[in-house]
Amino acid sequence: MASNLKEGTSNAQNRQLLSAWCSVNDVLRDISPRWKMVLLHGITHGVAQFSRLKQAFPTLSDQVLGQRLAELVAEGLVEKTVVAATVPTQIHYAPTPKGRALLTIIDALQHWGEQDWSRDHP
Amino acid sequence: MASNLKEGTSNAQNRQLLSAWCSVNDVLRDISPRWKMVLLHGITHGVAQFSRLKQAFPTLSDQVLGQRLAELVAEGLVEKTVVAATVPTQIHYAPTPKGRALLTIIDALQHWGEQDWSRDHP
DNA sequence: ACAATAACTCACCCGAAAGTGAGCCTCTTC
DNA sequence: GAAGAGGCTCACTTTCGGGTGAGTTATTGT
Numbered sequence: 001m002a003s004n005l006k007e008g009t010s011n012a013q014n015r016q017l018l019s020a021w022c023s024v025n026d027v028l029r030d031i032s033p034r035w036k037m038v039l040l041h042g043i044t045h046g047v048a049q050f051s052r053l054k055q056a057f058p059t060l061s062d063q064v065l066g067q068r069l070a071e072l073v074a075e076g077l078v079e080k081t082v083v084a085a086t087v088p089t090q091i092h093y094a095p096t097p098k099g100r101a102l103l104t105i106i107d108a109l110q111h112w113g114e115q116d117w118s119r120d121h122p
Numbered sequence: 123m124a125s126n127l128k129e130g131t132s133n134a135q136n137r138q139l140l141s142a143w144c145s146v147n148d149v150l151r152d153i154s155p156r157w158k159m160v161l162l163h164g165i166t167h168g169v170a171q172f173s174r175l176k177q178a179f180p181t182l183s184d185q186v187l188g189q190r191l192a193e194l195v196a197e198g199l200v201e202k203t204v205v206a207a208t209v210p211t212q213i214h215y216a217p218t219p220k221g222r223a224l225l226t227i228i229d230a231l232q233h234w235g236e237q238d239w240s241r242d243h244p
Numbered sequence: 245a246c247a248a249t250a251a252c253t254c255a256c257c258c259g260a261a262a263g264t265g266a267g268c269c270t271c272t273t274c
Numbered sequence: 275g276a277a278g279a280g281g282c283t284c285a286c287t288t289t290c291g292g293g294t295g296a297g298t299t300a301t302t303g304t
Contacts, residue, residue, distance in 0.1 A: 008226070010264085012289085023236060028231070033230075050252080051251080060291060063292080066251075085248095088301075089299085133260085137294080155261080156262070172282075192282095
């Protein structure tokens with residue numbers, strides 16, 4: 001993570017360009033990874049542990065679950081709390097205000113998606 | 123496009139599962155492709171032709187531009203109008219009500235992203 | 245002694261997203 | 275008669291997201 005500086009492939013360049021042009025592109029990239037918003041929703045609604053989430057979404061791999069949780073924590077959308085420091089360390093996740101605010105917008109998106117746009121409107 | 127039924131790679135399966143669990147996943151997938159929302163924004167603000175968009179985003183390839191425009195049209199976010207049926211066919215794009223409604227939510231997302239969540243709030 | 249348990253992490257692989265270059269179509273201009 | 279204009283589309287290549295399986299940690303139940 002500290003030694004590779006090439007980064008010239010224009011794929012990465014374009015990503016940076018978009019970030020620079022408008023910050024919304026970063027937000028879109030942050031919220032679109034698969035499972036992420038679903039996990040945020042689950043955590044907010046009480047499914048707040050690694051193993052509980054695993055049960056809730058059996059087809060989701062440990063690998064990706066761990067990664068998504070780490071992202072959510074890193075972006076300040078959920079908070080991680082150690083419940084029991086015993087050996088199988090138990091951990092509890094809870095949404096931050098930021099995370100809850102995001103969910104509101106996500107709800108709006110869902111609403112938008114389900115709306116019938118065939119008839120004209122105000 | 124009509125003959126391939128295999129679809130067993132679990133990558134695709136999971137995508138379908140997510141769609142089935144919550145429609146918001148489809149929306150997220152639809153809005154997250156690179157350039158898409160930026161293009162929608164541009165079109166809404168008067169940059170409404172293929173070549174104009176090309177100029178506005180020089181690093182975006184024709185290939186992807188064409189594809190994104192087609193998606194936007196297919197999803198009913200923008201409308202395509204033939205301006206001049208002369209040989210270099212001129213075409214004009216304009217956002218639909220649905221497209222404008224989406225931009226509103228995208229704005230909310232941007233706002234959310236730019237907000238300072240470090241201090242507590244109501 | 246050995247499986248199970250909670251929460252991860254590592255090495256590997258495959259398909260999809262997105263980038264590049266060229267081609268096409270007909271009409272007008274140099 | 276060649277080039278350029280406008281709007282695409284095709285073939286090819288690279289990057290990266292996300293999937294799988296196995297390994298790690300220490301303690302407890304059988």
